[in-house]
Amino acid sequence: MEILKQNQLKITPQRLAVMKYLDENRTHPTADRIYTDLKEKNPSLSKTTVYNSLDTLQNHNIIQSITISPSELRYDFKKSMHHHFLCKRCGDIIDIELECPNIKKTIDQGHKVEEVHGYFKGICKKCMEKQEK
Amino acid sequence: MEILKQNQLKITPQRLAVMKYLDENRTHPTADRIYTDLKEKNPSLSKTTVYNSLDTLQNHNIIQSITISPSELRYDFKKSMHHHFLCKRCGDIIDIELECPNIKKTIDQGHKVEEVHGYFKGICKKCMEKQEK
DNA sequence: TGTTAAATTGTAATGAGTATAAATTGGAAA
DNA sequence: TTTCCAATTTATACTCATTACAATTTAACA
Numbered sequence: 001m002e003i004l005k006q007n008q009l010k011i012t013p014q015r016l017a018v019m020k021y022l023d024e025n026r027t028h029p030t031a032d033r034i035y036t037d038l039k040e041k042n043p044s045l046s047k048t049t050v051y052n053s054l055d056t057l058q059n060h061n062i063i064q065s066i067t068i069s070p071s072e073l074r075y076d077f078k079k080s081m082h083h084h085f086l087c088k089r090c091g092d093i094i095d096i097e098l099e100c101p102n103i104k105k106t107i108d109q110g111h112k113v114e115e116v117h118g119y120f121k122g123i124c125k126k127c128m129e130k131q132e133k
Numbered sequence: 134m135e136i137l138k139q140n141q142l143k144i145t146p147q148r149l150a151v152m153k154y155l156d157e158n159r160t161h162p163t164a165d166r167i168y169t170d171l172k173e174k175n176p177s178l179s180k181t182t183v184y185n186s187l188d189t190l191q192n193h194n195i196i197q198s199i200t201i202s203p204s205e206l207r208y209d210f211k212k213s214m215h216h217h218f219l220c221k222r223c224g225d226i227i228d229i230e231l232e233c234p235n236i237k238k239t240i241d242q243g244h245k246v247e248e249v250h251g252y253f254k255g256i257c258k259k260c261m262e263k264q265e266k
Numbered sequence: 267t268g269t270t271a272a273a274t275t276g277t278a279a280t281g282a283g284t285a286t287a288a289a290t291t292g293g294a295a296a
Numbered sequence: 297t298t299t300c301c302a303a304t305t306t307a308t309a310c311t312c313a314t315t316a317c318a319a320t321t322t323a324a325c326a
Contacts, residue, residue, distance in 0.1 A: 010272065010323055032313075046275045051314070053273095067252070070200050071283070072313065083235070085244055094244070098235045102216070103253070106229050110258030111218055119200075119250040120236070125243030143292055143303065165282075179306045184283070186304095204314070205282065 007060050017042065018053045019062075028066055028074040028084070028093040068093060068119045083118030089127040096120065140193050150175065151186045152195075161199055161207040161217070161226040201226060201252045216251030222260040229253065 005011045017038050022029075029037075035050040054075055057063045066074040068086045074093060083096040096118070106113055123131075138144045150171050155162075162170075168183040187208055190196045199207040201219045207226060216229040229251070239246050256264075 012273065012323075014274070030313085044275080048276080048315085049274055056273095065203070067200055067203050068250075070198070070206055071204070073203050083239075085239060085246075087244075088247070096235075096239050096242075098238050100233070100235065100251070102229075102231045102233065102251070105231050106216075106218060106253050109229075110261065111220075111227070111253070112256040112261055113218075113253050114221070114256070115252075115254035117201075117250075117252040117254070118233075118235070119248075119252070120239050120244070120246050121248035121250070123245040123247070128243065128245055145292075145304065147305070163282085177306080181284085181307080182305055189304095 007062070009056065009060065013042075014045065014049050015053045015057070017045075018050060019057070022063060022075060022077055026077075026095075028076050030072050030074055032072075034075070066093070067117070068121075081116065083120065085120045085122070085124065087124035087127055088121055089123050092124060092126075094124060140195070142189065142193065146175075147178065147182050148186045148190070150178075151183060152190070155196060155208060155210055159210075159228075161209050163205045163207055165205075167208070199226070200250070201254075214249065216253065218253045218255070218257065220257035220260055221254055222256050225257055225259075227257060 005015070009015070018034060021034055021038060025037075031050055031054055032047075034054075035045065035047045038050070039045050054063065054065070058065055058075075061078055064076055064078045066076055066084060068074060068084055069091075080097075081099060083098060083100075085094040085096050086092075087094070098118075100116055100118060103113055103116055138148070142148070151167060154167055154171060158170075164183055164187055165180075167187075168178065168180050171183070172178050187196065187198070191198055191208075194211055197209055197211045199209055199217060201207060201217055202224075212228075213230075214232060216231060216233075218227040218229050219225075220227070231251075233249060233251060236246055236249055
């Protein structure tokens with residue numbers, strides 16, 4: 001964990017807590033969810049600090065933000081390229097592992113591609129099965 | 134224009150104005166931009182009406198909302214499947230025409246896919262050329 | 267250990283979008 | 297055409313995620 005911090009960033013308990021949380025909760029949580037959960041063990045935690053930490057980590061490409069649902073950002077450890085599936089019923093976000101062969105087309109048009117986001121929306125497997133019962 | 138309205142929706146000048154605006158401005162505008170621009174010719178227009186109209190049109194699959202930039206929705210006429218490119222420099226959103234061969238994979242995992250959104254972010258061609266000068 | 271720039275905190279502000287209730291209006295029926 | 301009512305518009309107030317700011321604290325280097 002602290003190894004990751006050797007990216008010219010100060011090692012603070014707050015940042016470690018945020019990283020630990022994201023590592024243990026692969027649910028693409030919102031900033032507020034992170035704040036609320038961490039607040040329990042660390043009552044002096046400020047919401048601004050969570051936002052600051054997330055911003056900093058994102059700027060150093062350690063985590064990424066996901067703009068899949070309107071009005072709130074979701075956060076995620078940066079992993080190999082993958083897409084996301086948002087269930088309209090339960091709100092869960094599921095990782096979809098696949099590579100996108102279409103990036104080349106965009107580059108060919110003269111744009112410089114820095115980020116690729118693929119979002120699917122619908123009803124997830126779990127909810128579909130629940131419905132059938 | 135009015136032909137589209139034969140979707141069980143009342144024909145109001147406000148809705149027509151919003152549709153006309155989206156038809157003439159293929160720039161994926163925000164609700165606020167639409168409101169501000171339409172307000173000039175129609176001072177009695179309410180911001181709520183713009184949101185209502187956009188919601189209604191979206192529910193009838195005439196337009197779609199794009200969740201590409203955090204904290205604001207962008208609106209677009211519903212066309213054939215295409216992806217979007219957001220320029221981090223000028224903020225423009227550009228349509229990328231392509232088909233995504235990866236949807237099948239998600240369906241195969243048992244999820245029901247209702248919407249597909251592909252977002253690329255980077256620097257657009259125009260800004261890249263400006264930079265080189 | 268002392269110093270300082272960087273980070274944290276708490277509070278206040280911003281701004282997109284929503285809720286609500288009263289006033290208006292489209293459009294079908296008389 | 298006129299009447300009528302449900303749908304729509306309007307204005308205002310509100311919510312809530314995120315940001316701004318200023319004062320306090322702290323990590324990490326000498």
